[in-house]
Amino acid sequence: SYELTQPPSVSVSPGQTASITCSGDRLGDKYAHWYQQRPGQSPVLVIFQDSQRPSGIPGRFSGSNSGNTATLTISGTQAMDEAGYYCQAWDSRIAVFGGGTKLTVL
Amino acid sequence: EVQLVESGGGLVQPGRSLRLSCAASGFIFDDYAMHWVRQVPGKGLEWVSGISWNSDNIGYADSVKGRFTVSRDNAKNALYLQINSLRPEDTALYYCSKVALRITMAGAFDYWGQGTLVTVSS
Numbered sequence: 001s002y003e004l005t006q007p008p009s010v011s012v013s014p015g016q017t018a019s020i021t022c023s024g025d026r027l028g029d030k031y032a033h034w035y036q037q038r039p040g041q042s043p044v045l046v047i048f049q050d051s052q053r054p055s056g057i058p059g060r061f062s063g064s065n066s067g068n069t070a071t072l073t074i075s076g077t078q079a080m081d082e083a084g085y086y087c088q089a090w091d092s093r094i095a096v097f098g099g100g101t102k103l104t105v106l
Numbered sequence: 107e108v109q110l111v112e113s114g115g116g117l118v119q120p121g122r123s124l125r126l127s128c129a130a131s132g133f134i135f136d137d138y139a140m141h142w143v144r145q146v147p148g149k150g151l152e153w154v155s156g157i158s159w160n161s162d163n164i165g166y167a168d169s170v171k172g173r174f175t176v177s178r179d180n181a182k183n184a185l186y187l188q189i190n191s192l193r194p195e196d197t198a199l200y201y202c203s204k205v206a207l208r209i210t211m212a213g214a215f216d217y218w219g220q221g222t223l224v225t226v227s228s
Binding site for chain 1: 141143150151152153156165167168201206211212213214215216218219220221
């Protein structure tokens with residue numbers, strides 16, 4: 001079965017750039033989507049189709065996807081961005097999520 | 107405003123059944139595929155099942171195939187998940203979610219409900 005691998009945790013200082021990776025076999029041939037989940041809340045879509053931002057998502061969120069790796073980048077990270085982040089892709093009509101990355105802003 | 111409201115969760119014994127519901131509003135329900143995603147508290151997201159706008163295409167995760175049945179009633183703007191032969195490992199928060207793009211089954215999930223908690227224990 002298809003797998004997406006994310007680092008369990010990433011730390012960033014306020015105002016700096018955070019990068020969260022998601023690795024999967026030929027992931028660049030698929031669309032990668034990203035979700036933010038704050039504690040006790042439902043997931044929120046922050047990037048879809050590799051690099052598109054839904055309305056209402058701040059411009060500091062961006063995404064890319066090439067080769068075997070998709071990357072979520074948060075520029076000028078704010079304290080409110082501290083959350084769990086999940087990548088997701090489709091493979092053989094199955095939705096696959098990465099294991100999630102806990103972003104700490106400190 | 108898009109709203110997805112799940113219900114039907116609870117504490118159930120292993121081997122029993124449960125039917126989850128998701129009431130949708132704020133969008134043209136029969137234009138969009140819908141999905142169920144679950145999350146063990148403190149753990150990651152796991153896709154469970156999806157159903158196309160017209161119920162012609164249905165998919166399940168291997169972990170639930172044969173025990174879970176997804177369905178929808180477009181006249182009632184409702185999504186359902188029938189869960190049979192419940193196991194302790196089915197304990198999770200079950201989210202209903204909507205696909206971002208019309209008609210397509212596969213895509214990003216742009217709206218999520220608040221989830222309904224299923225606890226399987228004797």
